[in-house]
Amino acid sequence: MAGWCALAVYGLMRLGMGRVLAVLLTLVVATSPGMLCIMTDLRDFSKAPFILTILLLLGRLLKAKTTFAQASLMAAASGCLTGVGMGFRQDVLVFAPPAVVILVYAGLRMPGAPLWRRTVPAIVFVACFLITAWPMLTRMEGAAGPDHHIVQGFSRKHTGHLGVESPLYEHVASGTDNYVFASLYCYRHRTEEGPVDHFGYNSPGHEAASRAWLFDMGRHFPGDLLARGYGAALRMLQYSNAYPTLTLQDHPWIARILPGHQSFAGHMHAFGIVYAMAALLIIGSQSVFLALGLLVFVLYACGYVSLQCEYRHVFHLTFVPFWLVGFLVSTLGRLVRLRGGIIGEAYSWRNCAAR
Numbered sequence: 562m563a564g565w566c567a568l569a570v571y572g573l574m575r576l577g578m579g580r581v582l583a584v585l586l587t588l589v590v591a592t593s594p595g596m597l598c599i600m601t602d603l604r605d606f607s608k609a610p611f612i613l614t615i616l617l618l619l620g621r622l623l624k625a626k627t628t629f630a631q632a633s634l635m636a637a638a639s640g641c642l643t644g645v646g647m648g649f650r651q652d653v654l655v656f657a658p659p660a661v662v663i664l665v666y667a668g669l670r671m672p673g674a675p676l677w678r679r680t681v682p683a684i685v686f687v688a689c690f691l692i693t694a695w696p697m698l699t700r701m702e703g704a705a706g707p708d709h710h711i712v713q714g715f716s717r718k719h720t721g722h723l724g725v726e727s728p729l730y731e732h733v734a735s736g737t738d739n740y741v742f743a744s745l746y747c748y749r750h751r752t753e754e755g756p757v758d759h760f761g762y763n764s765p766g767h768e769a770a771s772r773a774w775l776f777d778m779g780r781h782f783p784g785d786l787l788a789r790g791y792g793a794a795l796r797m798l799q800y801s802n803a804y805p806t807l808t809l810q811d812h813p814w815i816a817r818i819l820p821g822h823q824s825f826a827g828h829m830h831a832f833g834i835v836y837a838m839a840a841l842l843i844i845g846s847q848s849v850f851l852a853l854g855l856l857v858f859v860l861y862a863c864g865y866v867s868l869q870c871e872y873r874h875v876f877h878l879t880f881v882p883f884w885l886v887g888f889l890v891s892t893l894g895r896l897v898r899l900r901g902g903i904i905g906e907a908y909s910w911r912n913c914a915a916r
Contacts, residue, residue: 611646644693
C-alpha cells in the first residue's frame with residue numbers, strides 16, 4: 562500500500578511539474594512524518610491509496626480534454642475505487658459527489674461527441690460505485706454509520722486542530738464515544754416531541770439522534786461549518802502534518818527528518834496562502850473556468866477533513882503543500898527558460914545585423 566501511495570503521489574505531482582521534480586517531491590512525501598507515522602496503522606492507512614488514486618484520476622480529467630473511451634475508463638476505475646475503498650474506510654465516499662460533477666464536466670468537453678455520449682462517463686461511475694459499494698451501503702448502521710463520528714468532530718479538541726475555537730461557546734466538550742453518546746441521548750429526549758424509546762449504543766436510535774443533531778447544527782450554525790471547512794483547507798496549505806503525535810517523535814528516523822519538515826511548515830504558515838493565490842492566478846491566466854473549478858475542488862477535498870480533524874484522518878493530504886511549491890518552481894523554471902530563449906534569439910539577430 563505504501564508503494565501504491567507513492568505511485569499515486571507521483572502521478573499527482575506530474576499534473577503540475579516535470580519528472581525530476583516530481584520524483585524528488587514524491588520521495589519527500591513518501592518518507593514524511595505524515596506518512597510514516599500512520600503507515601503501521603493499517604486501519605487508517607488503508608484509505609490513502611484509494612483516495613490518492615481517485616484524486617489523480619479526477620485531476621487528470623480536470624487538466625485536459627479526454628476522449629469518450631478515456632473518460633469512460635477513468636469513470637469505471639474511479640467508481641470501483643470509491644466503492645471498494647468504502648470497505649476499508651468510509652472517508653472514500655466523500656469523493657463520490659465531486660467525481661460525478663467532474664465527469665459531467667469532462668463529458669461536456671469531449672470534442673464532437675453527441676449529448677448521450679457526454680453523459681455516459683458519469684453514469685458509468687455511478688453504476689460501478691453502486692455495484693462495488695452495495696454491501697456497505699445496505700449495512701451502514703450501528704458502528705458502521707458515520708454520523709456519530711462526525712458529531713465527535715465538533716469536540717473541543719478537533720475544533721482546536723482546525724484553529725477555529727470560539728471563546729463564547731463549544732458544540733461538544735469531549736470527543737470520547739461515551740460522552741458523545743450520552744450527549745446525543747439527552748439531545749434526543751430533550752428535542753423529540755412525545756415519548757422517546759430507550760436506545761443503546763450503536764443502535765438505529767443512536768444513529769437517528771446523531772443525524773438529527775447534525776441537521777440542527779447545519780441549520781443553526783452554518784457559518785461555523787463554513788469556517789471549519791476554510792480552517793481545514795488552510796491547515797493543509799500550511800503543512801500542519803509536519804507535527805506528528807508526541808509518542809512518535811522519539812523514533813530515530815522521525816527525529817532525523819522532523820526539523821526539516823517543521824522548518825518547511827513554518828515557511829508555509831507564513832506564505833502558504835500566498836503561494837496558493839499565485840498558483841490560481843497562473844492557472845487562471847490559461848483558463849478562468851479551470852481555476853475556479855480547481856479552487857472549489859481543493860476547498861472541498863481539503864475541507865472535508867473538518868468532519869473530524871485528527872492526524873490519522875488528514876495524513877493522506879500531506880502532498881498538497883509540496884505540490885503547490887513544486888508547481889510554482891516548475892512554472893518559474895519554464896518562464897526563465899522561455900525568457901532565456903527569447904533573449905538568446907534577440908542576441909543572435911543583433912549579431913547577424915551587425916555583420
